[in-house]
Amino acid sequence: MTTDMTTHHIRYERDRYGIVTLTLDLPGSANVMNTDYRTAMATAVDRLEAERDDISGVVVTSAKKTFFAGGDLDALITVTPHTVDAFAAELAAIKDQLRRLETLGRPVAAAINGSALGGGLEIALACHHRVCLDDPAVRLGFPEATLGLLPGAGGVTRTVRMLGVQAALPLLTEGRRLRPGQARDAGWVHELATDHDELLDKARAWVLANPGAVQPWDTPGHQVPDLKPLDPASYGLLAAAPAVVRKKSHGCYPAPERILSAAVEGALLDFDTALLVESRYLLELVTGQVAKNLIGTFWFQLNELKAGHSRPSGHAPYRTSKVGVLGAGMMGAGIAQVSALAGIDVVLRDVTAEAAERGRARIAEALGERHATALDRITPTGDDADLAGCDLVIEAVFEDRRLKNTVLAAAGTAALPDAMIASNTSTLPITGLADAVPDPERFIGLHFFSPVARMPLVEIIRGERTSDATLARAFDYVLQIKKTPIVVNDSRGFYTTRVFATYITEGAALVAEGVHPALVENVAKKAGMAVGPLAVLDEVTLTLPLQARDQAEPGIPYADPAYQLLDTLARELGRTGKAAGAGFYDYPADGSPKTLWPGLAERWTKPDDAAVPEQDIHDRLLFIQALETVRILDQGVLTSAADANIGSVHGIGFAPWTGGTLQLINAYGPQAFVARADHLADAYGERFRPPATLRGKADRGECF
Structure with missing residues (x-):
C-alpha cells in the first residue's frame, strides 16, 4: 500500500488492487468543510486524475468518530454582501472538486463510518455508491434549513435527481436526521455494515465489481423522477409545493422557499447549470439576517450553554443516580420519564401509592414496549420513606406554597443527607421555598416545560442561598437527561x-x-x-x-x-x-x-x-417580550444573552427566526428598535417605552 503524507489531512493510500482510500482526517475533533479541507481535497483530486490509469477505484472514509460534520459555521456567519464574492469562489471550488471526483471515470464509494450531516452528506452523494455503518448513533441529513441555509455543495441538486422533488423536499427543508436504516429506505444509502471492517470490505468489493460506474444524472437521457419539462402530470406538484412550504414557514424562513426554488428550477436544467442555481440561492441566504440569527443562537450560543458557560467552575462533574419526584401528575410523570430514559432510578411519590401508580401507567403508555428497561427504573409509592437513597428530589406539585412547603420538608428529611432538593415551580420565588428544607444551600429551582418529554429546556433558578456546588450539580443533571440548561437568578416568575x-x-x-x-x-x-x-x-x-x-x-x-x-x-x-x-x-x-x-x-x-x-399587532406581540427581557436583564435575573435567547425560543416558543428576544433587538438594530418601541409606546401605552439601559446601548451602537 502506498501513502503520500504530503496530503495528510486527506490520507491517500493505494492497495494492491489499485483501490485508493481517501481518509478524511482534518485538524480538530471533526472534519469540517473549511480551508484545510479545500486544499487537501484539491490535492487529492489532482492526484487521482494524474494517476487515473493506475487505479481501479476510490473509497472515501474518515479517521474521525463522525464521517464529516459539515460546513464551517465560523466562516459562514461572517459572510456579508462585501465578502460574498470570495465565498462564492470558495464554494465553486468545493463543487468543482466533487464534480471531478464523480466524473473521474473510476468507481467511487463512500464508506460512511459515522454521522454525515450537511457537507458530509454532500461528499457522500458525490460518490457512486454509499455504504453506511449501522450504528444507532449515526445520523445522515441536511440540517442547513434549520440554520437558515441550504445544502449548497450539490446537496439539493443531487438529492432531487436521486429521489425526485416530492421525496427530496421534506429531507431538504425540514432538516431531518435519518438513522442508517432510514437513510437506506429513503435512497441516500445503498448498503449497511455491522462494523468498520465490513464497511470497508463492502465499499472495496463494490468498487471492484463496478468498474464502469457513473452517476444516474450523467447517464444520457436521465430525468428527475417526478418533474419533467412541460409535462402536465407535474403541474399538481408545482402548484401544491409552495403552499405546503408556506404553511410551515409562515413566510418567516426564507431557506425552505429558496430550497424549493433551487429544487424545481434545477430539476428543469442540466446538472451543471442546476449546481449554479443552487449556489446563487445559497449566496442570498448566507448574507441574509435570518441565517445570522439562527446560526448565532442555535449553534454558537446553544453550544456555549451546553459547554457550561453558566456552570460554576471548580466543581467536579456529578452524575445523579437516584431521583425522587414528588407528584405523579403531568409534570411529575414527565420528569420521571426523562430521568428514567437517562438511566437514573426514579421514585415517583404521590399522596397514595395508587395515584403514583396511575402516573407510572401514563409513562408506560407514552414509552411503549421499546423502553421497558426505563420503565423498570420507576418505583411508584405513597411513602416518603421510599425516598431513602435519593441524591436528588424534585417537587412537582400544584403551585400552592403551603403544599410545596409540606412535601419539601418531608423530602428533605427522607432523602440522602447531602441530596439536592429542587422545586419545579414556575412562579414562586426559590428563596422563600428554601425555608422548608433543612439546608437552603442545597435547594434550587428546576423549571421544566410542558410537555416535559418534548420540550428541550430546563430553567435553573438559583436562590439567594443556593450554593455553587448545588448549581453545578443541577446543571449536570439537566445535561444528563439531555436537556438544555439556562441559569437565572431568583425573582417571582423568573425569566421565562x-x-x-x-x-x-x-x-x-x-x-x-x-x-x-x-x-x-x-x-x-x-x-x-x-x-x-x-x-x-x-x-x-x-x-x-x-x-x-x-x-x-x-x-x-x-x-x-x-x-x-x-x-x-x-x-x-x-x-x-x-x-x-x-x-x-x-x-x-x-x-x-x-x-x-x-x-x-x-x-x-x-x-x-x-x-x-x-404590522403594529406583529410588533406588539414580539416587542413586548423583548422589552421585558431587557428589564429582566437589568434586574440581574438574567446574566447572559445566550440564556435569554435560548430560553425564549426553547422555553416559551418565541419566534425562532429572530434568534431569540435579545437577538431580535440586535437584528432590528438597537437604534431602530428604540425608535419603533417609542412609537408603540406613544400609540399603545408606556409598557413599550424602552428602558434607559437599552437607550444607552442604542446611543452607543452596542448590541447584546
Whole structure:
C-alpha cells in the first residue's frame, strides 16, 4: 500500500488492487468543510486524475468518530454582501472538486463510518455508491434549513435527481436526521455494515465489481423522477409545493422557499447549470439576517450553554443516580420519564401509592414496549420513606406554597443527607421555598416545560442561598437527561414565565381594544410564534394570569383592559379555558376541532379594527417580550444573552427566526428598535417605552 503524507489531512493510500482510500482526517475533533479541507481535497483530486490509469477505484472514509460534520459555521456567519464574492469562489471550488471526483471515470464509494450531516452528506452523494455503518448513533441529513441555509455543495441538486422533488423536499427543508436504516429506505444509502471492517470490505468489493460506474444524472437521457419539462402530470406538484412550504414557514424562513426554488428550477436544467442555481440561492441566504440569527443562537450560543458557560467552575462533574419526584401528575410523570430514559432510578411519590401508580401507567403508555428497561427504573409509592437513597428530589406539585412547603420538608428529611432538593415551580420565588428544607444551600429551582418529554429546556433558578456546588450539580443533571440548561437568578416568575406573561396579556389587550381575535392569532403565527396568545391562554387557563396579578397587587381593581377582559370571560362568563371546554375558543364535547367563540367578536371587536395596523399587532406581540427581557436583564435575573435567547425560543416558543428576544433587538438594530418601541409606546401605552439601559446601548451602537 502506498501513502503520500504530503496530503495528510486527506490520507491517500493505494492497495494492491489499485483501490485508493481517501481518509478524511482534518485538524480538530471533526472534519469540517473549511480551508484545510479545500486544499487537501484539491490535492487529492489532482492526484487521482494524474494517476487515473493506475487505479481501479476510490473509497472515501474518515479517521474521525463522525464521517464529516459539515460546513464551517465560523466562516459562514461572517459572510456579508462585501465578502460574498470570495465565498462564492470558495464554494465553486468545493463543487468543482466533487464534480471531478464523480466524473473521474473510476468507481467511487463512500464508506460512511459515522454521522454525515450537511457537507458530509454532500461528499457522500458525490460518490457512486454509499455504504453506511449501522450504528444507532449515526445520523445522515441536511440540517442547513434549520440554520437558515441550504445544502449548497450539490446537496439539493443531487438529492432531487436521486429521489425526485416530492421525496427530496421534506429531507431538504425540514432538516431531518435519518438513522442508517432510514437513510437506506429513503435512497441516500445503498448498503449497511455491522462494523468498520465490513464497511470497508463492502465499499472495496463494490468498487471492484463496478468498474464502469457513473452517476444516474450523467447517464444520457436521465430525468428527475417526478418533474419533467412541460409535462402536465407535474403541474399538481408545482402548484401544491409552495403552499405546503408556506404553511410551515409562515413566510418567516426564507431557506425552505429558496430550497424549493433551487429544487424545481434545477430539476428543469442540466446538472451543471442546476449546481449554479443552487449556489446563487445559497449566496442570498448566507448574507441574509435570518441565517445570522439562527446560526448565532442555535449553534454558537446553544453550544456555549451546553459547554457550561453558566456552570460554576471548580466543581467536579456529578452524575445523579437516584431521583425522587414528588407528584405523579403531568409534570411529575414527565420528569420521571426523562430521568428514567437517562438511566437514573426514579421514585415517583404521590399522596397514595395508587395515584403514583396511575402516573407510572401514563409513562408506560407514552414509552411503549421499546423502553421497558426505563420503565423498570420507576418505583411508584405513597411513602416518603421510599425516598431513602435519593441524591436528588424534585417537587412537582400544584403551585400552592403551603403544599410545596409540606412535601419539601418531608423530602428533605427522607432523602440522602447531602441530596439536592429542587422545586419545579414556575412562579414562586426559590428563596422563600428554601425555608422548608433543612439546608437552603442545597435547594434550587428546576423549571421544566410542558410537555416535559418534548420540550428541550430546563430553567435553573438559583436562590439567594443556593450554593455553587448545588448549581453545578443541577446543571449536570439537566445535561444528563439531555436537556438544555439556562441559569437565572431568583425573582417571582423568573425569566421565562415573566416574558410568557407579557405575550399572552398583550394578545388579550389587542382583543380588548377591538381587534378581531382571529387576526390576533393569525398575525402571531405569521410573526413566527409557535401558538397564538389566545390559544395559549386557554391552555394555561384564564385564571392563571388573574391569580398572578392578584398576588402581585392584592385588592386593587383591574385598570388594565387585558385583565378586565380576562376577568369578564373567566369569572363572569365562566369561560376559564380548555379544561372547562370554553375560553377564547369553544371546545366541542365530540372532540371536533376548536373554534374561536363567536361572542368574542360580537362583544369586543370594533368595526374599525383595522385602526390597529397588522404590522403594529406583529410588533406588539414580539416587542413586548423583548422589552421585558431587557428589564429582566437589568434586574440581574438574567446574566447572559445566550440564556435569554435560548430560553425564549426553547422555553416559551418565541419566534425562532429572530434568534431569540435579545437577538431580535440586535437584528432590528438597537437604534431602530428604540425608535419603533417609542412609537408603540406613544400609540399603545408606556409598557413599550424602552428602558434607559437599552437607550444607552442604542446611543452607543452596542448590541447584546
